[in-house]
Amino acid sequence: MSPDHAAGDENGRLIQAVAICRDREAFARLFEYFAPRLKAYLMHAGAPAGAAEDFAQDAMLTVWRKADLFDPSRASAATWIFTIARNRRLDVLRKESRPLPVADLSLLPDEPDRPDDLLSGAEEAARLTEAMRRLSPDHIEVLRLAFFQGAAHSEIARHLDLPLGTVKSRIRKAMIKLRIALEPLRGLE
Structure with missing residues (x-):
């Protein structure tokens, strides 16, 4: 098993621990790993640094609240979390009536590499x-x-x-x- 695949499995287990028992340590590990990556992804997608940080924190809060909706058979933990962040940003842009950015799916993390x-x-x-x-x-x-x-x-x-x-x-x-x-x-x- 590749290290990326093992990390993906571990992240999925952490999300399930949050969903089942509201495990704060599991959430802290998820936050520590994903928050900086989400911020970088959102900045690359055009959000200013401060807004990207806010979107990343909001996305992680959504992970905490909706962890029970995560289905590892449908998406990896990373894909699920990055999709939440992207959707939260698009929601804010819609509310502000700004033009929506063209989706760049190449920015979403792929499944683990060979x-x-x-x-x-x-x-x-x-x-x-x-x-x-x-x-x-x-x-x-x-x-x-x-x-x-x-x-x-x-x-x-x-x-x-x-x-x-x-x-x-x-x-x-x-x-x-x-x-x-x-x-x-x-x-x-």
Whole structure:
């Protein structure tokens, strides 16, 4: 059994413990694992950081209240929880009469990967890490802020006390360097 599949089974058991006996420790473990992932997912889907955190907490509260509705034969724990978060966000957008974002199903977690997919992903991550090591500290900093912390370009400019154009230029140059560093390797796949 793959580690992801085992984790999925464990998360399903934790949800069932919440449903059956309102197990606070089980819920705390679920919250600790899923809340940051939900926030990142929601930010990637377009929610501002504060709103994403609120949606994530609201989704986890829904998990607490509706754990008895979880059916592991219909969906994995991760899929069920991420769907709750996505639906809560869409409900708020509807109430605010905002246009709904186009669904990007590629953002939802899939069922556990096969071992060869996991190995391929690990190799790709290692290549990306090596390519990142070749970047200048300035490039690494703007990429870290933009992609790993979800900061807007204007926020990065304020944080680093740089002109907005410089931030955009550094991000663009860093991405070009990464693409060049990774391109020859992608051609071999």
